[in-house]
Amino acid sequence: MDKKDGDVLRVRVSRKVYLPVYFMIFVLVSTAAYMKYSGREINPLAFNLMIIFSIFGIIATELHRISNVYEINNNSLVHVKGILFKTTRRTDLLAISDAELKQNPWQQLLNFGNVDAIVFSRDSTTYIKNIDNPPVFLDFLEEKINKKRIPTGKRRRNE
Amino acid sequence: MHAEFERKGNGKSHHLKLIIFLIFLGILGFLVVPSIYPVKSITGKFISPFSQQNGTVKFAADLTIPELVLKGKFQDLEFKGNSNSYFYVENEKLRFHSNANYVAMDEYNGEISFNDKTISKLKGKVSKVSLNGLPVESKTMDLMKVSLEDEFNYDYLLIRNEVEIPKLNYNSTGTININNGENILRFQNKEIEIKNFNGNVKVQGSKLNLEGYASTVEIKSGFTVSVSGS
Secondary structure (H helix, E strand, C coil): CEEECCCEEEEEECHHHHHHHHHHHHHHHHHHHHHHHCCCCCCHHHHHHHHHHHHHHHHHHHHHHHCEEEEECCCEEEEEECCCCCEEEEEEHHHEEEEEEECCHHHHHHCEEEEEEEECCHHHCEEEEEEECHHHHHHHHHHHHHHHHCCHHHHHHHC | CHHHHHHHHHHHHHHHHHHHHHHHHHHHHHHHHHHHCCHHHHHCCCCCCCCCCCCCEEEEEEECCCCEEEEEEEEEEEEEEECCCEEEECCEEEECCCCCEEEEEEEEEEEEEECCCEEEEEEEEECEEEECCEEECCCCCCCEEEEECCCEEEEEEEEEEEEEEEEEEEEEEEEEEECCCCEEEEEEEEEEEEEEEEEEEEEECCEEEEEEEECEEEEECCCEEEEECC
């Protein structure tokens, strides 16, 4: 999770989402290493497939991770999707009516989850998926929404 | 519309995860199962130990002994001779008798280098090994590492199922028998070339006996006699 000058929060998908993939790679590599150590024959094709799977797994997860960027700035919630062909979706902070935080038990354990930024019409919800520290993201979003809704002058009077 | 798109994406995501997991299981199975149930241990009793492939000739040769380095998996490896050094089996250091020794190994996987007098290098892993009739057993179920400390003066060497020699080229004297006596070639001090040999190797009484199949057998002198598989 990146914070820049306290005004902008930029997040990507958490690597914790890919733990099952990393675990599968670990199991394959450990199995091959054990077989090599114990002198058992390793099928060359299976070994090559294992290497391909491992490399592809790491590259694919990283590409998937960098293909989704979520940003909260002073004006809008931005979702940039894609690497070569990018789609940028800006949702004005004033258009966001609610924000929901969703975490299953596994996500709670590892402190990552999904935040749904709901526009007044639920049809245009922005789904911020599998980010680290979603409560922090949610708090920052609410803070930005409140700042934009209540201009600085009025805020001082209220304070 | 955007919300609908996101929900449909979740369904695709589940299928993708399932496919990735199945691929993982497939690769894991492919890695593990052949090592537990190697094909040869199941079928080895029913098929010939080495089989003729397309484009090879069956031959048996008695030749002089070159310097050979063989690497691979061999079902049997035996040798007799003497040495003043040691034979290592896992962590055990076994001393050879000074005059007569007999080593027999099953399922040897490694390297052996020898010439007409000595086995200069032996390093690999075996499932079973015995020295002078006494088996040396592993404390675990794993394969045992074996090696020679020094050169071993041998007078008998047998390597069976399956020795593969991609190319053997040297000056030799001897006899080559093609296809069970169909052609018998006798030669003296001629350059021979045998390609893609697959079979058994035996050294006894200063003769190298090769028995198996090869794709090409050539004897070169002023002219070349060449026999190859069709």
